[in-house]
Amino acid sequence: MAAQGAVLVTGASGYLGQFVIEDxxxxxxxxxxxxxxxxxxxxxxxxxxxxxxxxxxxxLKECLEALGPLAAVVNCAAMAAPAAVEADPEGGRAVNVPAxxxxxxxxxxxxxxxxxxxxxxxxxxxxxxxxxxxxKEGAELRPVNTYGKQKVEGERLxxxxxxxxxxxxxxxxxxxPPRHPIRRGLFLQFIDSSLEAGKPTTFFSDEWRTPTYVRxxxxxxxxxxxxxxxxxxxxxxxxxxxxxxxxxxRVDMALAVAKARGYDPSLVLPGSAxxxxxxxxxxxxxxxxxxxxxxxxxxxxxxxxxxxxxxxxSSGDQGEDNGPGGDEAEWTNTSIPPAALxxxxxxxxPWRQRCRKTNPPNERLFVRNVSRKYVADSAFKxxxxxxxxxQALQALGCGNLDR
Numbered sequence: 001m002a003a004q005g006a007v008l009v010t011g012a013s014g015y016l017g018q019f020v021i022e023d024x025x026x027x028x029x030x031x032x033x034x035x036x037x038x039x040x041x042x043x044x045x046x047x048x049x050x051x052x053x054x055x056x057x058x059x060l061k062e063c064l065e066a067l068g069p070l071a072a073v074v075n076c077a078a079m080a081a082p083a084a085v086e087a088d089p090e091g092g093r094a095v096n097v098p099a100x101x102x103x104x105x106x107x108x109x110x111x112x113x114x115x116x117x118x119x120x121x122x123x124x125x126x127x128x129x130x131x132x133x134x135x136k137e138g139a140e141l142r143p144v145n146t147y148g149k150q151k152v153e154g155e156r157l158x159x160x161x162x163x164x165x166x167x168x169x170x171x172x173x174x175x176x177p178p179r180h181p182i183r184r185g186l187f188l189q190f191i192d193s194s195l196e197a198g199k200p201t202t203f204f205s206d207e208w209r210t211p212t213y214v215r216x217x218x219x220x221x222x223x224x225x226x227x228x229x230x231x232x233x234x235x236x237x238x239x240x241x242x243x244x245x246x247x248x249x250r251v252d253m254a255l256a257v258a259k260a261r262g263y264d265p266s267l268v269l270p271g272s273a274x275x276x277x278x279x280x281x282x283x284x285x286x287x288x289x290x291x292x293x294x295x296x297x298x299x300x301x302x303x304x305x306x307x308x309x310x311x312x313x314s315s316g317d318q319g320e321d322n323g324p325g326g327d328e329a330e331w332t333n334t335s336i337p338p339a340a341l342x343x344x345x346x347x348x349x350p351w352r353q354r355c356r357k358t359n360p361p362n363e364r365l366f367v368r369n370v371s372r373k374y375v376a377d378s379a380f381k382x383x384x385x386x387x388x389x390x391q392a393l394q395a396l397g398c399g400n401l402d403r
Contacts, residue, residue: 005069005114006030007225010101011076012041012049015186016121016170016214018178020074021047023218024225032067034060034077041180055094060104070108070116072225075101075158081184082125082147086280089146096150102161117228118165119221120158123151124209124243126169129283133208133247136289137169137239144281159238166224166232168217171243171288172253175214176311188311191254195263202271203250208285210243211253213307216299217242223297231297241288245301253304260308 007024011017012033018041024031025045033049035041041049048066052059054077064070077095079085085092094100098120109115125148127135143149155167174188194201220242224231232238248256254268273282290301302310 005071005116006032006067007071008032008034008063008067008073008116009076010034010054010074010098011078011121013038013180013182014076014078015178015182015184016173016217017074017076018043018180018182019175019214019218020076020221022179023222027222029071029225030067032063034063036077043179054098054101055091057100057104060100061107064104064108064112069112069114071114072117072119072228073101073105074119074121074221074225076121077101078121078123078151080123080147082145082282083279085147085150086145089150092147093150093153096147097154097157099157102157105162115164117224118158118162119224120155120165120167122155122167122169122239123148124169124171124241124286124288125283126152126155127283127286127288129286132285133287134289135241135286137237137241137292144283146280148283155239164229165238167239168220168224168242169239169288170212170217171209171286172211173214173217174211174253174311175307187250187253188257191257192261195254195258195261195267198264198267200267200269201254202269203254204273204276205249205251205270206284207273207282208247208249208287210241210245210247210287210290211304212243213302213304213310215307215310216244216301219299220293220297223299233296236296240293240297241290242293243288243290243301244307245290245303247285247287248304256304256308260305 007029009017009021009024009031010033012021013035017033021031021033021043022045025043025047028045030046031043031048033041033043033047034052034054035049036051036053040051043049050059050063050066052063054060075098077098079088079092079095085096105116105118124135125145126141126143127139127148128142128144131139141152141155143152158165158167172187174186177186177189191201191203220240251268251270255265257263258265258268273284293299294301
């Protein structure tokens with residue numbers, strides 16, 4: 001049963017934010033999503049999206065006024081690439097230390113009277129990596145890079161200013177592709193694309209993590225949104241590690257993908273992170289003990305092999321058929337007009353990332369499904385031609401684009 005009041009999700013255009021919004025909306029919550037750049041995002045259910053800048057606070061007041069009383073806030077927004085934060089520390093700090101968001105929530109509470117439960121997403125980079133494996137939540141925080149230091153500062157600010165809160169520390173977040181494309185590369189999809197192309201690729205064998213299946217993290221967030229303060233025993237540390245049940249390195253992860261997808265494992269080449277020049281320090285072993293999460297929230301974390309099976313079978317389109325698995329040349333040899341063909345080509349790779357099963361090429365199925373799913377989405381309007389897609393549907397006899 002959805003709680004009274006809306007749930008605000010920041011970072012709505014990011015990978016995690018999209019899954020959180022879809023999950024909460026499916027559960028019957030009224031959801032507000034904040035994004036900073038790009039076209040407005042479209043989601044199913046009672047979802048409103050708002051453009052706002054979490055660094056400056058611009059747009060936050062209007063968003064909160066439109067949503068009214070809040071039951072919870074899920075802060076997924078972050079500059080999460082350590083190298084990017086190292087290059088732009090001020091830009092990173094503006095997002096990673098959520099002062100403007102807390103200011104806006106405080107002002108909203110004074111006007112509206114609601115003090116929502118705040119779920120703040122942090123990172124395993126708060127740990128230093130030298131005293132692992134299996135860090136517990138109470139370990140000393142000694143991050144080795146600017147990103148980690150900013151996330152520690154953000155955690156402490158949230159704890160000091162917003163008593164009704166909980167902090168989640170995920171690791172490498174992986175899972176199926178999101179509904180809307182994102183700017184930042186996804187590690188699982190990078191492995192998939194490299195190995196599928198038959199490209200020998202080097203992965204680090206000397207950095208250890210407990211990768212986080214996105215649906216496990218979403219389940220933890222939902223549990224906290226639903227239970228709020230009741231999820232936390234009195235006096236308990238308001239932090240949960242949210243990793244997976246396995247301590248692995250990137251070579252292990254790539255080999256697991258190769259096994260699950262049937263790729264050639266010899267394409268996975270081990271390499272040393274220590275031998276690669278990098279713009280910022282990275283911790284060696286920040287694997288986490290996540291038993292507290294399982295014990296206190298009653299969740300069962302998903303093993304990597306099982307998560308890969310789920311991710312492969314999940315295209316984001318419940319009940320849809322899978323798309324084509326052949327090369328582009330196998331299905332583009334048709335009489336589709338050139339403009340329409342360019343549109344389909346632009347959509348083909350995102351579709352293949354969603355549908356990993358190898359089926360006989362089927363132009364009509366592909367065009368029908370991607371057109372219905374993507375062409376109406378505003379995130380794609382900047383680089384595809386809706387009219388050309390409609391023309392493609394007509395050429396293939398696939399029906400109306402807006403059906």
